[in-house]
Structure formats: structure tokens, C-alpha cells
Amino acid sequence: MLEVQGLTRRFGDRTVLDEVSFSVPADGMTGFVGANGAGKTTTMRIIMGVLKSHSGSVYFNGTQITNTDRARFGYMPEERGLYPKQQVLDQLQYLGQLHGMSRTDARTEALDLLDRFGIADRTKDKLESLSLGNQQRVQVAASLMHHPTALVLDEPFSGLDPLAVDSMTKLLAERAATGVPILFSSHQLDLIDTLCDNLVVLAGGKIVASGSAAELRARASAKHVVVTPPDAGWLREQPGVRVLDVAGPRALVEFTDDATAQRVLRTAVDRGAVTEFAPQRPSLAEIYREVIR
Amino acid sequence: MSITDHRTRPTDAPVRSASSGQPSAPWLIVTLREVTVKVRDKSFLITTLVTLALIVGSVVFAGIMGDKTTTATIAFEQNGRTAALMASANELALANDRKVELVSHPVPSGTAVLEALRAKDVDLVLAPTPDGYSLTALKEVPGSVQSLLGDAASAQALEFNAGKLGVSPESLTAGSTVSPVLLDGDSERNSMAMVMGFIFSFLFYMSAMIFGMPIANSVVEEKQNRVVEILATAIPIRQLLAGKILGNMILAMGQLCLFTGIGLLALNMMPTPVPFVSVVFATAGWFLAFFLAGFLILAAVWAALGAMASRTEDLQQSTGPVIMVLVAVLFTGIYAKGTLLVVASYVPVISSVAMPIRLLSSDVPLWEPFASLAVAVAAAWAMVLFGEKIYRRAIMQTGSALSWRKALKLED
Numbered sequence: 001m002l003e004v005q006g007l008t009r010r011f012g013d014r015t016v017l018d019e020v021s022f023s024v025p026a027d028g029m030t031g032f033v034g035a036n037g038a039g040k041t042t043t044m045r046i047i048m049g050v051l052k053s054h055s056g057s058v059y060f061n062g063t064q065i066t067n068t069d070r071a072r073f074g075y076m077p078e079e080r081g082l083y084p085k086q087q088v089l090d091q092l093q094y095l096g097q098l099h100g101m102s103r104t105d106a107r108t109e110a111l112d113l114l115d116r117f118g119i120a121d122r123t124k125d126k127l128e129s130l131s132l133g134n135q136q137r138v139q140v141a142a143s144l145m146h147h148p149t150a151l152v153l154d155e156p157f158s159g160l161d162p163l164a165v166d167s168m169t170k171l172l173a174e175r176a177a178t179g180v181p182i183l184f185s186s187h188q189l190d191l192i193d194t195l196c197d198n199l200v201v202l203a204g205g206k207i208v209a210s211g212s213a214a215e216l217r218a219r220a221s222a223k224h225v226v227v228t229p230p231d232a233g234w235l236r237e238q239p240g241v242r243v244l245d246v247a248g249p250r251a252l253v254e255f256t257d258d259a260t261a262q263r264v265l266r267t268a269v270d271r272g273a274v275t276e277f278a279p280q281r282p283s284l285a286e287i288y289r290e291v292i293r
Numbered sequence: 294m295s296i297t298d299h300r301t302r303p304t305d306a307p308v309r310s311a312s313s314g315q316p317s318a319p320w321l322i323v324t325l326r327e328v329t330v331k332v333r334d335k336s337f338l339i340t341t342l343v344t345l346a347l348i349v350g351s352v353v354f355a356g357i358m359g360d361k362t363t364t365a366t367i368a369f370e371q372n373g374r375t376a377a378l379m380a381s382a383n384e385l386a387l388a389n390d391r392k393v394e395l396v397s398h399p400v401p402s403g404t405a406v407l408e409a410l411r412a413k414d415v416d417l418v419l420a421p422t423p424d425g426y427s428l429t430a431l432k433e434v435p436g437s438v439q440s441l442l443g444d445a446a447s448a449q450a451l452e453f454n455a456g457k458l459g460v461s462p463e464s465l466t467a468g469s470t471v472s473p474v475l476l477d478g479d480s481e482r483n484s485m486a487m488v489m490g491f492i493f494s495f496l497f498y499m500s501a502m503i504f505g506m507p508i509a510n511s512v513v514e515e516k517q518n519r520v521v522e523i524l525a526t527a528i529p530i531r532q533l534l535a536g537k538i539l540g541n542m543i544l545a546m547g548q549l550c551l552f553t554g555i556g557l558l559a560l561n562m563m564p565t566p567v568p569f570v571s572v573v574f575a576t577a578g579w580f581l582a583f584f585l586a587g588f589l590i591l592a593a594v595w596a597a598l599g600a601m602a603s604r605t606e607d608l609q610q611s612t613g614p615v616i617m618v619l620v621a622v623l624f625t626g627i628y629a630k631g632t633l634l635v636v637a638s639y640v641p642v643i644s645s646v647a648m649p650i651r652l653l654s655s656d657v658p659l660w661e662p663f664a665s666l667a668v669a670v671a672a673a674w675a676m677v678l679f680g681e682k683i684y685r686r687a688i689m690q691t692g693s694a695l696s697w698r699k700a701l702k703l704e705d
Binding site for chain 2: 043048051071080
């Protein structure tokens with residue numbers, strides 16, 4: 001597990017990160033969202049030791065992180081570009097070697113990854129001759145080369161076509177399944193929704209929400225859809241129920257607590273037919289929009 | 294920090310065999326990459342081969358030109374005077390190593406000699422005239438042949454006229470010699486030092502540009518596209534810099550050794566012995582040692598400049614002063630004399646060419662090059678530490694290019 005505690009960083013007089021704390025559990029993928037300039041990249045750079053924090057610490061598996069830990073991490077910085085004028089395979093091999101792999105291991109692994117991304121035929125090409133999407137694939141491959149013990153990926157999906165997103169999420173999910181904590185930032189909320197097991201929301205340098213997707217969804221205001229033909233208007237008179245919308249038999253309501261929900265359900269059944277009584281699961285995108293409001 | 298440090302090995306994350314953390318000698322991997330990337334670079338290979346060809350070519354050309362004998366077949370009507378001139382001209386050529394050989398083609402009197410010339414049976418036609426001789430050619434009379442025959446003819450005339458006057462030919466030319474007297478050293482050695490000084494200065498300038506500038510470029514390239522962030526999380530940043538400088542230094546030294554080695558070899562294989570070859574050999578050794586120290590200083594500066602720039606374009610401005618120093622080195626090598634040269638031979642970087650030039654042009658006590666080299670090595674060490682400090686602090690900075698003052702103020 002990767003944890004940050006009380007990270008604060010200023011650039012001049014501007015506080016970019018203010019007491020940021022969250023954790024990236026080892027089971028699954030953690031999405032890191034926030035508007036531009038919220039401090040995502042700064043946080044990731046501090047985790048990777050590229051930037052120093054003015055206070056706060058980063059922990060890996062319970063101990064303060066060391067450079068040896070970081071050397072085993074996979075990192076994808078914000079602005080891309082490995083060596084534009086060097087062959088794809090050569091530079092992956094070089095990065096693998098710098099991470100302590102042997103030449104042959106690095107080569108094998110690079111070929112394997114490129115094959116999985118469907119660009120095995122471009123290994124001898126210069127990076128700059130590849131399309132942006134393919135360059136992005138190589139960049140991700142570079143961060144996965146040495147079978148990292150944790151992954152910190154800044155916008156790994158930007159610029160990828162849907163098929164590439166699929167193959168990459170599959171690969172990342174595999175790595176996550178082996179217990180590798182993965183932190184990735186993204187602006188694609190739909191992707192976050194389908195992909196993330198955990199979510200960290202940053203706004204103006206502060207954490208506004210963090211936790212597992214299930215927790216966050218549960219914590220988000222619990223709305224229910226209730227359909228009781230012929231008319232759902234009776235719900236308005238029930239105590240502990242806030243009716244948000246009624247359209248004939250269909251109502252969107254908010255219960256103050258679970259007990260109220262159960263009581264209302266019994267009443268509804270007593271009154272007649274109940275064709276639908278379902279909690280409305282908010283998407284993480286909705287949660288995000290709500291918390292940063 | 295070593296790969297056996299498993300204190301923080303994650304317990305909940307299986308580590309595949311592929312990653313063992315940091316390699317044992319990261320700088321070596323960086324060095325090897327720098328070298329292989331450059332050696333595979335076509336333009337680098339072509340420049341090296343062309344320069345090599347030029348060095349060998351110019352030495353060989355000078356050798357051939359110095360050694361070439363001009364042969365000319367000359368037709369003349371058989372009479373005593375012209376045949377005698379031909380014979381004495383060949384003797385003169387042999388005696389003075391004039392590298393001209395005249396082949397006689399005597400023809401009976403009255404024969405149309407000009408026909409033989411037109412038929413290209415002969416190269417030239419020599420005929421007596423009232424005031425000497427005429428030398429006829431189709432288009433061009435070779436200068437060496439004309440001057441040889443001219444010298445022979447004036448000797449012949451001198452002897453003939455002296456005989457008529459009843460005096461010795463020597464008495465007629467007495468008092469007409471002008472011989473040079475040198476107060477200040479050996480002219481041959483001075484001109485040799487001048488030429489070698491030019492070559493050393495040029496080699497230094499060229500190597501510093503070919504291998505120094507790429508250090509700055511590759512540093513800013515890595516900074517610009519953030520590869521350095523990946524590299525810096527994988528290996529200590531000092532190792533990255535060390536590998537980079539070392540790689541380019543190996544390349545520069547390799548190329549320089551190749552150039553000087555081949556040049557000296559060609560020089561040594563010349564048919565006529567070159568004066569001061571032993572001095573040149575000894576100084577070439579010193580030059581390589583001084584080059585190493587000078588290059589190290591420049592490499593540290595290049596690396597710092599690369600780290601302070603934010604885009605490749607920024608380098609065009611910031612590298613100006615370094616290039617000025619290089620040009621100063623170049624001109625010192627060519628023009629400095631006397632006290633100025635002695636002072637220059639102790640100033641690091643400039644000493645890389647100034648001291649070898651002093652060694653070439655005069656006999657310098659042995660302690661002097663050692664002392665100067667010690668100064669240069671100390672300066673190199675200080676400069677590398679300073680450059681590393683700037684590099685380490687500036688390389689992770691994003692945003693606009695940094696000035697020296699700003700870079701020094703950065704936090705670690």
C-alpha cells in the first residue's frame with residue numbers, strides 16, 4: 001500500500017498542495033481526479049521523489065519511502081516523450097536495464113509488452129515516427145517493463161483510442177490483481193467510473209473525497225427510485241422522505257436513513273403494487289461533480 | 294543502497310524476477326548508451342571518416358608532391374652546345390635533388406623537330422638562339438624544367454664568358470650570396486610548432502564542439518521531454534550525469550587518439566624523414582592528457598547549461614560564452630607568443646593547447662607541464678562538482694530557462 005500523509009508544497013507564495021493525505025490500496029486501481037491545476041501532477045512528482053514536499057511524508061508498505069523503493073516503481077510523467085530519435089525497442093531495453101534488468105530480460109519483456117499493445121512490428125522504428133497513440137503505448141510499456149511494485153501514472157489514457165484503452169486497462173487490471181497499487185490521474189470520468197476501485201478527488205490542493213468506490217457511492221446522498229402505480233404522490237406525505245421528482249407512478253426520493261427506506265417499502269407494499277424500489281447508484285463521475293461543486 | 298537491501302520489499306506485492314531494483318553500475322549503462330547511440334549515428338560516422346581521410350590524404354599528398362620527379366623528353370638538333378646543356382642540366386638536377394629528369398631525343402640537323410612535337414613523340418623542343426636557347430612546347434612548359442634548364446644555361450654561359458675574359462667563373466659571381474642568420478631559434482622548428490599548434494587547437498575546438506555540445510543537448514532533451522524524471526527515479530541523478538560525461542569523454546578521446554594516431558603514423562611513414570618527429574610524438578602525449586582535463590571542465594559547464602535551459606533553443610543563447618572560450622583557445626593556439634603564451638599555458642582549458650605549443654616550440658622544464666596539468670585537473674574536479682550541483686538542482690525544474698544565479702539559489 002502506498003500512502004501520502006499531510007503533503008504540503010508551495011511554489012513561491014502559492015500553496016499548491018495543502019495537507020494532502022490519502023492512500024492507494026494494493027488491491028485495485030485508484031483514480032486520481034481533479035481540475036487542471038488541482039495539484040495532481042505535483043502530488044505524483046512528490047511521490048516519485050522528483051519534487052520535494054515542504055512537509056508531509058510518503059509511505060510504502062508502512063515505512064517511509066526510500067529511493068530504493070522508488071526505483072522499483074513504474075512512473076509515467078505528465079509530458080511524454082522518451083527519446084524521440086531512438087528506436088522503440090532500444091529505449092525500452094535501456095530503461096529496463098536502468099531498473100536492474102539484464103539486457104536479455106529487458107529485451108524479452110519489451111518485445112512481450114509491445115506485442116500485447118499490438119505494435120510488435122514497430123520495434124525497430126524511431127519513436128518519433130509512431131503515431132501519438134502508439135507513442136503513448138510505448139510510454140506505458142516503459143513504466144511496466146521492470147514489473148514495478150507500484151505504478152504512478154500521470155494521464156496514462158489521454159490520447160488513446162478506445163481499443164488501446166481496452167488493452168491497456170486489461171494489462172493494468174492484471175498488474176493490479178497481483179497486488180500492485182496503481183495510482184493514475186485522468187480527466188475521463190467515464191473511464192474512472194468503469195475502471196476504479198478507489199477514488200481520490202483533489203480540488204485546489206486539498207483532498208475533497210477519497211476512499212473505495214463502494215464507500216463513496218454509499219456515502220453519496222442515497223437516492224431511490226420508487227415506482228408504485230397508479231400514482232406515487234403519496235410519498236410526499238411520508239416522514240423522513242424528500243421527494244425530488246414525481247411523474248405519475250414514478251418518484252425519485254431521498255430517505256433520511258435505511259430504517260425510513262424499509263418503512264416506506266412496507267407501506268408501499270401494503271398500499272398495492274410496487275414495480276420498482278431501487279437505490280440509484282451514483283456514478284463516480286456524479287460523485288466527482290458533487291464533491292468539487 | 295544496494296540490491297540486497299530488502300528492508301522495504303513489499304510483502305503484499307509479488308516481485309517478478311525481472312526487477313531487482315537498481316543495477317550495480319548505473320553509470321556504466323548510461324555511458325554505454327551514450328557511446329552506442331553516437332557510434333550508430335550516421336552523420337558522426339561520416340564526419341569521422343571524412344576527417345580521417347583528410348588527415349591521411351593531406352600527409353600522403355604532401356609526401357607524394359615532395360617526392361614526385363618530373364620527366365620530360367626533349368628533342369634537339371645534334372650539335373655540341375645543346376647536348377652539353379642537356380647533360381649538365383641532368384647533372385645539376387642530380388646534385389641538387391631537383392626531382393627533374395630530362396630524356397634526350399637528339400635528331401639529325403634539318404629534321405622537322407616541330408613535327409615530332411606535334412606528333413607528341415617528345416614533350417619539348419630545345420633550340421639554340423642568338424641570345425641563349427628557346428624551349429618550345431605545345432601548350433605549357435613545366436616550371437621545374439624551365440628553371441633547371443635556365444640554371445644550367447646560365448652556368449654554361451658564365452663558364453663560356455669567363456673563359457672568353459680569361460677569369461674563373463667563381464670570380465664573376467663572388468659577393469653575390471645572401472645567407473640567412475637566425476638570432477631567435479630555429480626557423481624549421483618554429484614553423485613546425487606553428488603548424489602543429491594550429492592542428493592541436495583545431496582538434497581541441499572540434500572535439501569540444503562535436504562532443505561537448507551534445508552533452509548540453511542531450512541533457513536539455515531529457516529535461517524537455519521529462520525522460521529525466523523516469524531516469525531519476527530509477528538511478529541516482531549523479532550517476533546519470535557521470536555516465537553522460539564519461540560516455541562523451543570516451544568518444545572524444547577515442548576520436549582524438551584515432552586522428553592523432555593515424556596522423557602520426559602517416560607522418561612517420563613518409564619517405565623523407567620529417568624533422569622534429571620525436572618532439573611531435575612526445576607532445577601529442579601531453580596534448581591528450583591536457584585535452585582530458587580541459588574537456589572535463591567544458592563537459593561540466595555544458596551539462597549545467599543543458600540543465601538550466603528549458604528548451605533546446607535556450608542553448609543558443611547560453612552557450613555563447615563557452616564558445617567564446619573555445620575560440621580564445623583556438624586563437625591562442627595560433628597567435629600567442631612570449632609571456633602571453635606562458636601565462637596561457639597555466640590557465641585551465643586554454644592550457645590544453647597553450648602548453649603543448651610551448652613544448653613544441655621550445656625546451657620547457659619538465660615540471661612545468663606537470664604543474665600546469667595539476668592546475669587543470671584541480672579546476673576540472675572543482676568544475677565537475679559545481680556542474681553536478683547545478684545539474685542536480687535545475688534538471689527537475691519546469692518552466693522557463695534559469696540563469697546561473699537562479700540555478701544556484703534552487704533548493705536541493
